[in-house]
Every structure is written in structure tokens, then in C-alpha cells.
Amino acid sequence: MASDVPPVPVFPKPVTLRDVAAQAGVSVATASKALNDQGRMTAETRERIRDTARSLGFRPNSLAQSLLRRRSFTVGLLTNDTYGRFSLPLMSGISDSLVDAGVSVFLCNVEEDPRLGQLHVEAMLDKRVDGIIATGKRIDRHLPVDLSSLRIPVIYAFTQPDPDAVAFVSDDAGGAWLAVEHFCRLGRKRIAHVTGPASFAVVHERAQAYRATLIENGLPVIEPLLGTWSEAWGHEAVAKLFDTNGERPDAVFCGNDQIARGVIDALRERGLGVPNDVGVIGFDNWEIVAEATRPPLTSVDMNLAALGREAGLTLLSLVGGKPATPGIRKLPCRLVMRQSCGRLPDDEKDG
Amino acid sequence: MASDVPPVPVFPKPVTLRDVAAQAGVSVATASKALNDQGRMTAETRERIRDTARSLGFRPNSLAQSLLRRRSFTVGLLTNDTYGRFSLPLMSGISDSLVDAGVSVFLCNVEEDPRLGQLHVEAMLDKRVDGIIATGKRIDRHLPVDLSSLRIPVIYAFTQPDPDAVAFVSDDAGGAWLAVEHFCRLGRKRIAHVTGPASFAVVHERAQAYRATLIENGLPVIEPLLGTWSEAWGHEAVAKLFDTNGERPDAVFCGNDQIARGVIDALRERGLGVPNDVGVIGFDNWEIVAEATRPPLTSVDMNLAALGREAGLTLLSLVGGKPATPGIRKLPCRLVMRQSCGRLPDDEKDG
DNA sequence: GCAATAAGAGAAAACGTTTTCCCAACTAGG
DNA sequence: CCTAGTTGGGAAAACGTTTTCTCTTATTGC
Numbered sequence: 118m119a120s121d122v123p124p125v126p127v128f129p130k131p132v133t134l135r136d137v138a139a140q141a142g143v144s145v146a147t148a149s150k151a152l153n154d155q156g157r158m159t160a161e162t163r164e165r166i167r168d169t170a171r172s173l174g175f176r177p178n179s180l181a182q183s184l185l186r187r188r189s190f191t192v193g194l195l196t197n198d199t200y201g202r203f204s205l206p207l208m209s210g211i212s213d214s215l216v217d218a219g220v221s222v223f224l225c226n227v228e229e230d231p232r233l234g235q236l237h238v239e240a241m242l243d244k245r246v247d248g249i250i251a252t253g254k255r256i257d258r259h260l261p262v263d264l265s266s267l268r269i270p271v272i273y274a275f276t277q278p279d280p281d282a283v284a285f286v287s288d289d290a291g292g293a294w295l296a297v298e299h300f301c302r303l304g305r306k307r308i309a310h311v312t313g314p315a316s317f318a319v320v321h322e323r324a325q326a327y328r329a330t331l332i333e334n335g336l337p338v339i340e341p342l343l344g345t346w347s348e349a350w351g352h353e354a355v356a357k358l359f360d361t362n363g364e365r366p367d368a369v370f371c372g373n374d375q376i377a378r379g380v381i382d383a384l385r386e387r388g389l390g391v392p393n394d395v396g397v398i399g400f401d402n403w404e405i406v407a408e409a410t411r412p413p414l415t416s417v418d419m420n421l422a423a424l425g426r427e428a429g430l431t432l433l434s435l436v437g438g439k440p441a442t443p444g445i446r447k448l449p450c451r452l453v454m455r456q457s458c459g460r461l462p463d464d465e466k467d468g
Numbered sequence: 469m470a471s472d473v474p475p476v477p478v479f480p481k482p483v484t485l486r487d488v489a490a491q492a493g494v495s496v497a498t499a500s501k502a503l504n505d506q507g508r509m510t511a512e513t514r515e516r517i518r519d520t521a522r523s524l525g526f527r528p529n530s531l532a533q534s535l536l537r538r539r540s541f542t543v544g545l546l547t548n549d550t551y552g553r554f555s556l557p558l559m560s561g562i563s564d565s566l567v568d569a570g571v572s573v574f575l576c577n578v579e580e581d582p583r584l585g586q587l588h589v590e591a592m593l594d595k596r597v598d599g600i601i602a603t604g605k606r607i608d609r610h611l612p613v614d615l616s617s618l619r620i621p622v623i624y625a626f627t628q629p630d631p632d633a634v635a636f637v638s639d640d641a642g643g644a645w646l647a648v649e650h651f652c653r654l655g656r657k658r659i660a661h662v663t664g665p666a667s668f669a670v671v672h673e674r675a676q677a678y679r680a681t682l683i684e685n686g687l688p689v690i691e692p693l694l695g696t697w698s699e700a701w702g703h704e705a706v707a708k709l710f711d712t713n714g715e716r717p718d719a720v721f722c723g724n725d726q727i728a729r730g731v732i733d734a735l736r737e738r739g740l741g742v743p744n745d746v747g748v749i750g751f752d753n754w755e756i757v758a759e760a761t762r763p764p765l766t767s768v769d770m771n772l773a774a775l776g777r778e779a780g781l782t783l784l785s786l787v788g789g790k791p792a793t794p795g796i797r798k799l800p801c802r803l804v805m806r807q808s809c810g811r812l813p814d815d816e817k818d819g
Numbered sequence: 820g821c822a823a824t825a826a827g828a829g830a831a832a833a834c835g836t837t838t839t840c841c842c843a844a845c846t847a848g849g
Numbered sequence: 850c851c852t853a854g855t856t857g858g859g860a861a862a863a864c865g866t867t868t869t870c871t872c873t874t875a876t877t878g879c
Contacts, residue, residue, distance in 0.1 A: 129619055131596075133865060144829045149867060156868090158827055179594040181533045181865035183832045189531065191595070194575070201556040209550050212577050216584070221591055224545070224575040226563050233567070233576055241571055243530040244542070245482075348760045375760065382733075409699045409726065486834060493841090495859045501839060532835035535864045737862055 119229035125319045131172045134357055141169040152177075182388055184244065192432060193223045193241035193427040195234070195262065198254035202403060203232030203421060207252055209424025218433055220247070227261060242267070247436045250428055251276055256286050257318035270435035274428040275421065281443045283435070285428045287419035289319045292450030296370045296398040296417050301334045303459060305368035305396055309396030310341040311354040311380060320372065323400075327370060339366065346372065351379020359387065367395055368458075374399035374416055381410045381457065392459035413455035424448050469549030483524045484521055492520040501664045503528075533694035534596065538642060543783060544574045544592035546585070547615065549605035554772060558603055558626055563777025567786055571598070578611060591620070601779055602627050607637050608669035620787035625779040626772065634786070634795045636779045638770035640670045643801030647721045647749040647768050650803055652685045654810060656747055661692040662705040662731060663723030671723065674751075678721060690717065697723065702730020710738065718746055719809075725750035725757040732761045732808065743810035753804045764806035775799050796809035 129257060138148035143166060150156030151166035152175075176377060183189040198204035212222050223239035224247060238300050241249060248269050251260050253276030264271045265279040278284035300308045312320050312325045324341040331338045344350035351371065359365050371377035377399030389395050391412060399407060402418035427448060435441055475818050489499035490610050494517060502517035503505030503526075534540040545562060549555035563573050574597060576588035592600060599620050602611050604627030615622045616630040629635035651659045661678045663671050675692040682689045693708060695701035702722065710716050722728035726748030742763060750758060753769035779797060786792055 119583065130870080131619065135865075135869095145866080146830075146868080147828055150828090153867080156828085157825090163826080176590070176594050178535070178596060179864050180531050180540060180596055181834085182536060183532045184529070184836090184865085185867055187834075199556065199560055201552040203557070205550065205552040208575070209577055212575060216587065216591075217619070219591065221574045221576075221595060223542075223572045224559065224563060225572075226560055239804075240567075240570065243527050244530055244572060246528060268482065375756075378760075405726075409729075485837095488833075496836080497838080497860075498858055501858090504837080507858080508855095514855080529835050532864085533837080535835085537836055538864075615852090 118135060131178070132175050134175065134177065137166065137170045137173055137175045140167045140173060141202045187245075188436075189245045190219050190262075191221045191223060191244065191246050191248055193225055193237070193246045194252060195225045195227055195237065195247040195249060195260055196252040196254075197227050197229055197260055198252065198255060199226060199228065202401070203275060203419075204252055205256050206421040207425040207428075208420035211250055211274070211429040212425075213422075214426040214429030215433065220433070231261040234260060238262050238267075242269075248272065248432045250274055250432055251278075253277070255317070256289075260388070262341075270432060272428050272432045272435070274424060278445065283431060283441050283443055284445045285424050285431070286445060286447055287421070287424065288447035288449050289322045289419075290326035291447070292400065292419065293323040293370070294330050295450060295452045295463055296400070297327055297330040297335075299398065299415075299458065300368040300370065300396055301330070301336065303368075303396065306336060307339065307364055307366045308336060308368040308370060309339045309358050309366040310359075310370045310372075311351065311376055312341055313342055313346045313376075315343050316446075323372065337379075344376075344465040346375060348375050348382070349378035351376040351381075352383040353379075355380050355383035357386070359384075359389070369395060369397050371397065373401050374403045374410075374414060377414050378406055378410050378417070381414070383414075385411070392457050396458040398452075399413075406454060407453070410457065412457050415455045415458045416453050417450050418453050419450050420448060482529070483526050485528065486524065488517065488521045488524055488526045491524060492517045495508070512630060536610040538596075538719075539598055539787075540596045541570050542574060542595065542597050544576055544597045544600040545586070545603060546576045546578055546588065546611055546615075547603040547605075548578050548580055548611055549577065549603065550577060551605060553752070554605050554612060554626060555603055557772040558776040558779075561778075562601055562603075562625070562780040563776075564773075565777040565780030566784065571784070578613060580612055582756075584611040589615070589618075591614050599623070599783045601625055601783055602629075604628070606668070607640075616686075621783060623779050623783045623786070625775060628767065629796065634782060634792050634806045635796045636775050637796060637798055638772070638775065639798035639800050640673045640770075641677035642798070643751065643770065644674040644721070644799060645681050646803045647751070648678055650749065650766075650809065651684075651719040651721065651747055652681070652687065654719075654747065657687060658690065658715055658717045658767055659687060659719040659721060660690045660709050661721045661723075662665060662709075662727055663692055663694055664697045664727070666694050674723065695727075697724050697726060699730035699733070702727040702732075702733040704730075706731050706734035706738070710735075710740070713753070720746060720748050722748065722750045724752050725754045725761075725765060728765050728767070728808075729757055729761050732763075743808050747809040748810060749776075749803075751755040758764035758804070758806060761808065765807050766806045766809045767804050768801050769804050770801050776814040 132150050134145050138145045148166050151163045152170055195203045215222060227234040227237055249271045251273045255259055259276055259277045273282055273284035275286060328338050342354045369380050371380055377397050381397055384391055384395055391397055399414045399416035402416040407414040407416045431441055481720040485496050485499050489496045499517050502514045503521055547555045566573060578585040578588055600622045602615060602624045602774045604611055609627055610628045624633055624635035626637055679689050693705045720731050722731055728748050732748055734748055735742055742748055750765045750767035758765040782792055
């Protein structure tokens, strides 16, 4: 019965240091030292060992090294963002910063499930990760795991941290300031704010910065419109803002790009031109949305890849034994200019 | 100078089997056997060892186990999809299928960079992953890595496989059939196809299935319109299809959801109703797009999560020593009904 | 020519497990 | 009472490295 099954691929045993040593006619100790630039031996011996290692295709077994060094060169990346809009750039930044240090990343999707979270954390601990980065889809929600008393360094990035932890989040107030200030400089006088539900902390943070920036600039505050993070809400909000006898806005700062998309479409449908009649700025700079609006959407970018890189580097230094002061670090946003705001009257530009 | 730096967190050494054994007054051998249900000893001894292990919070060091068993319970996941639309569901499916087997996943983003690919593959090999899953954003493109002669099992999922490899891809022809056949059953007579660039293999595969299905049903074939994967192209295509004196389509099968979005918007702008005047079906079932169109978009879903699960399970069985016949397995798509096609005249439904 | 030093290389311990083999102490059978 | 078998448990090897220590041989200084 075993004669006509497809051939089982044969996986040869990896070549070990012992093989190299035997082939080169030295002891494993010497072989190890030759390859690691340690110990004393003739240049000839060292070269010979290296040559045989190369020719045999020797690669040291990381498991053995890790066991000995008590350092696995791996970290765990916990996330509950299956959706990916936020975690993808974040993950990519984290991964970038680590791969150069030879550190590999375990991807752990914990959803909202504490059991899954526990499972993954234990697996990471058992595999002796050097540290853990916790990531999420919301700054104001905890992952369904307790990382507060682990024996390894933990960094939080774009998720609610435990007290006394090291955390990186975006500076949402700064992002809002960037948007509103930009409108002000362009000479917009009635700037509205259409954003997400009150249950999100960032909604309040940005709304507060929105108000403050308007007041700074001596402009009227239109009470922010809270709704959902959807295109449909963008449509609705335009109806509320523009079906009025009073003065209508000449700019709308939106809480995310989907709302902005809805706003732009709704404005066009009622014959208002963007950016001429109304300027629009979004948030998140989700390219797939921001580049598809007509005109393309100027939007606040949270620099999540940079945030991820920062988190990765900080974890690395923590793992290396350098202490980091606990606390939340807010990293600046940037405004990505497209065509939904119009140009500055003078020399500055908004392309 | 070291007196006023923040306190360095102290990371206590993990408790080892030796600690457990000492505490319980037995040898490590006995302790190991007690915890693994091996060997012979009194039930009392076994229980006592287990109790002390529990009370000490002992967790076996995976590195040591892996070294001995020559099996690390980790796999590498290679991808070049930073964008994430396809790889996220895929990754989530893969991860789901593996986590239950206690297998952790190394995330390796190789972009399009052979150097990065090489780097990651070597890191995986060094860390003695049990297998590798290669994933991409295109079925018809190779990752920038050579996995053809590795000493470990490799599975390809949603990317171009090497010959004689085991691969899983979506059945795009089947997906196209699903869409066109659905239109036919709804009584649509002139069904158009607006899709992406000719450089994509799936464009031809789907177009071919589109033609075949129309012919099967005795309907006229409108030559597929090839363009880009963008909303803008959806707009343009509508202009081409409907600015004509001849008969106009009553259904459009789109190559992805963004094109469909453009098509629906363009139809609305020229006063054509969806689904009454024209039915529209998209591809990819990207919820964020499909649910935001007005009306919500019926779309072909490639079941990527299921595909990922399948890939994960197959890798597991390969790692377990069971052979798998090489070749490309096409997994069926499914049609997700929303409101862009209208209902069947009779008893079937499209909700 | 002899001690002191340096150079080159190997032996062995260590990392934390698992597993095979072995040994002592019982138990049962005659 | 003596042997054969069973039971409970430990010693040691193994996985593949790195590192410390030791040993032999060559070189130098006087």
C-alpha cells in the first residue's frame, strides 16, 4: 500500500557545527570560535574552518544559541485589529525596525477574546520572546490580555496601555490642530467638524483641539457633529450643516476619510464645489479612500509606520537593558496635501 | 550618575524544571515524567510534583524542547502585501488554523525586495521553523524569494507557486461564473464586464469564464473592458458602455469592488437606477467598499480566510510527515448578496 | 640551556528539556 | 529461602551551541 503514494519529500538533517568541525579536522570549540571571531588560532585555521562551513552551508541553530544566551531574538506582536487599516502600517513599521536587528516577530491575533489572548501570551512566554508589543485598533481600549506583570519588557503602540508602561500613540489633538490651522491660513472662516461617536476618546480630544484652534484664530465654533465613522454619516452631516438659512460652512474637518468621502459626495450632489465653495480635510490618510475622492482628499496622517518603528526601537533598547521612562509618548501627525482644500492665496501651497 | 535614573525593571529568571524537581525532592527526570504523564511512579508522587510545578508557575522552555524534538512549533509567513486587503483575511485564517495546534507564526514582510526576502528566509531557517507559507497580493506573481529547495515543507497561498509545490488559490473562473450566472437567473440579457489591466492573469481567467457563461446561456458577449482597478476606471467604463446608440447593458460584472463603486456612482450620476435599470456585481467583497456603495454591493468573495485555514492545516499535516500531492488547488468563491442586483422574479432571493 | 610567556587548540560545562537505560527494593512463586 | 518479575525512581546522554578552563607546544628573554 505504500508503493504508489506520492514520494515523501526527504528533508535532510541540517548541517551542524560538529559536522563542520569534523570536516575541518578541528574540535567544535575551535570551529565555534573560528566562526565567531573569538579565541586564538592561526589565520589559516580560521579561514579553513570558515571555508568548510561555507561549503557545507552551515547555519547555526538559533534554538541552541537562544537557549544558551537566554535571548531568543524574537518578539511577540499582539493585535486585535483584524481589519488592518491601522495595524498594517504599524506592523510594517515595527517589523522594519526589528528585522535589521535580526529579531523576528510572532504575529498574535487575539481578536476580542481573552481566552485567545491568554493562549497567545503563554505561547510567547513559553517560546521565550524577548519582549512584547501590544497593538490595537483603538487608542482607548485595552487588549483582552493582562500584560502588567510579565517578566519581559512590554511596549504599547496605538492601544490603551497599563499604568507605568511605555506607550506610543498618535497626537490626535495635534492632528486636529494641523487641519484646522491649515483651513485658517487658507482664509476659511466657518469651519465645521464632522466626526465619529462619543464613545471614542479621540473624538473628544480632536473636538477639543478643534475648538481651541478656532478660538485662537478668532473664528466661530460650530458645535462638532458626532455620528458614526461612515460615508453615510458624512452625507447626513452635510444635510444638517447646509440645509439652513444661516451662514453655511466653507470648510469641513472630518473625523476620518470615509466621513470625508461622504461629505465630498454630498457636497457635489448639492452643487457645491470642493475646494472652491467648501474645503474638506479628512483623518487617517487612508490612501485607498483619500485618492479616490473627487477631488483627492487632503488628510491627516497619523504616521503609524513611524510610530511602529519607534515602538520597535524602544523595545529593542529595553531588551538590551537600557531603561525607558514609563509614560505615554504622543507622536506628531502630518497633513498630507491633496486637492480638497484649495491653494493658499499667496506663496504657500496645497497641492 | 546612576542614582536618579528610573528604576530598571528587574526580570526574574524563569523557573526551570530543576527548580520544580528540587522543591518536590525528586530528580529532573522524574519531574519531567510526572508532568508529561510518562514513566512510572506513585500517583502521590506525580501529584505532588504537579502541585509544586503549578505553585511555582513552571512553564517548560520551548527552546529546549524544540532543540530536543527537532520541531519548533513555529512557521514562517512570507508576504509582500503591505496593503493588506488580501493578506489580512488570509493571515487571519492561517493563524487561526495554527494557533490551536500550538504553532506560532513569524510574520515576514518581504516587500518586493530580494534582499529582504533572503534575509527573512534565512532567519526563519535559522530559527528552525517547521514550515513556511508563502502569501502574496497577486496569484500570478512570485515572491522575491526562492523557496524551491528548502529542507522544510512550503505551502503557497494566493501567490505564484514553484512547480511541484502545494498551492492554494481562489477559483476566479468559478467566481466569474457565479456572478454571470446570477445575472442570467435574474433575467438580465446584456451583461457587461469591466475589469482590470491585461497584465493580471485573473483578468483573462475571469473574462474567459464570463464569455463562456454567457454563451452557455445563449446571451450576447460584450467584449470585456480592461482598465485599472480604480473607481475612476469604473466611471470611464460606464461612459463607454452607455454613451451609445445601440442597446445598453442591463448588468455589469466588475473586476473588483472599487471599479463597481465607480460604476454605481457613474450610473447614478446619469440617472440610471441600480438595481432596477442596471445590476452590478463586484469582486473581492471588500466590506468597507461593498457596504458603502448605494445600494450596497453584491460581490464575489474569494473566501480567503478559508483558503488560509486550508493552507495552515495542510502545512501542519505536511510537517507531521503526511505527504500531500503537489499541485494547485482552486478553492471556490461565493457570492455575497446585497442589494445591487435586484431580487429574483420568483422564489429565490438576493437580499 | 632554562624558565617564563604566549600561541594554538581541545575538553568540558552550561542552557533546559526528554528519554533511555539502569538500579534498588519490593512482591510473588516455588 | 531463593529466584524471577515488578515497581518506583534516578543517572546520564542527547539536542547544538558558546565559553571557560586547561593542556601542549613554540617562542622569547636572559
